[in-house]
Amino acid sequence: MLRDAEWRPVRSSAWDPPTRLADMAADGVDVQVVSPTPLFFSYERPAAQAAAVSRIFNDLTLAVTATAPDRLVPFCQVPLQDADAACAELDRCLAAGHAGVEIGNHVGDRDLDDAGVVQFLQHCAAVGAPVFVHPWDMPESPRLDRWMARWLTGMPAETHLSILAMILGGVFDRVPESLRICFAHGGGSFAFWAGRADNAWHRRGDLVRGASQRPPSAYADRFLVDSVVFAPEALRLLVATMGVERVLLGSDYPYPLGERPVGAVVRAADFLTDADRSALLGGNALRFLGR
Numbered sequence: 519m520l521r522d523a524e525w526r527p528v529r530s531s532a533w534d535p536p537t538r539l540a541d542m543a544a545d546g547v548d549v550q551v552v553s554p555t556p557l558f559f560s561y562e563r564p565a566a567q568a569a570a571v572s573r574i575f576n577d578l579t580l581a582v583t584a585t586a587p588d589r590l591v592p593f594c595q596v597p598l599q600d601a602d603a604a605c606a607e608l609d610r611c612l613a614a615g616h617a618g619v620e621i622g623n624h625v626g627d628r629d630l631d632d633a634g635v636v637q638f639l640q641h642c643a644a645v646g647a648p649v650f651v652h653p654w655d656m657p658e659s660p661r662l663d664r665w666m667a668r669w670l671t672g673m674p675a676e677t678h679l680s681i682l683a684m685i686l687g688g689v690f691d692r693v694p695e696s697l698r699i700c701f702a703h704g705g706g707s708f709a710f711w712a713g714r715a716d717n718a719w720h721r722r723g724d725l726v727r728g729a730s731q732r733p734p735s736a737y738a739d740r741f742l743v744d745s746v747v748f749a750p751e752a753l754r755l756l757v758a759t760m761g762v763e764r765v766l767l768g769s770d771y772p773y774p775l776g777e778r779p780v781g782a783v784v785r786a787a788d789f790l791t792d793a794d795r796s797a798l799l800g801g802n803a804l805r806f807l808g809r
Contacts, residue, residue, distance in 0.1 A: 538552075538772070541772070546779070549804075550589065551593050552593065553593035556622055557654070560597070575595055576592075576594040576611050579592045579593075584615075593618045593650060594608065594619050596638070599625050600634070601633075608642065612647060617648070620649075621635075621651055621652075622651070622652060623653045623676050623680035623701075624679075629683035630684050636692060643693055643694040648807060648808065649698065650702065653676035653677045656673060666775075677705060677707075678708045681705060682734065686728035687729055690740045698806055700741065700742040701744075702770075703746050703747070704744060704746060704752065704753075705741075705760070709755050709756050713735070716735050719733045738761070739761065742764045742766055745768050745783065746769065748783060750786060754787070754789055757790075757798075762794045763802060765798055767781055767803055
């Protein structure tokens, strides 16, 4: 339910470890990160309510992943609208056994270059917590009500905007290089439009450069993206733009638009070497997780 209406059916794969493990076995997945559904973030609520929701989700996730600790890896959520509370909840979760944190790509009208968000990201770098960024709360318009357009166009655009906010807002110039941060869905449309962003940075620097010290594409070595792009041609561009070491396996499991079987595009990509394929299927993710 969302407010007073049914939003989407939720299947047992969302919470039932045996179902997850069976699907993992079918797809040849050894290790899976269990992370929040963005609807749970509650950034639109008062911070105290978001903190309460975060604690409930985070404790339940530990219970779910404890059933198969070598296979299921917990990521927590935090009340990002309050930087101090977010840092405190992250610390609590890391001490309890969480491996990292998932955040949304904005908090209302505050982008990822907001001072409070930057404070949280600096804390993540200091404590060595990997950060996964998932788009949420896409624009509202009747034009987006058909064809799952919010998911097909809104999510990639939201993620692209978030990456630009971190670049042009000077975040990557302020946070330590040790920050491990990964963006969902192949980084949205960033890879395809990196040249457009660079062109604007050079030609309209008065409007575009913001607090950044370098063109947007020069920051591609500061973040990672997942491989959920569904087509070999898109994966080829992603690897060429980001570098093979900065693309890690994603799935969008257990939701309907996820890739099944997981890793099918990576396995079928004939332009990858065996070493590249191994990195995308596991090595890069293990490094991101600090394993």
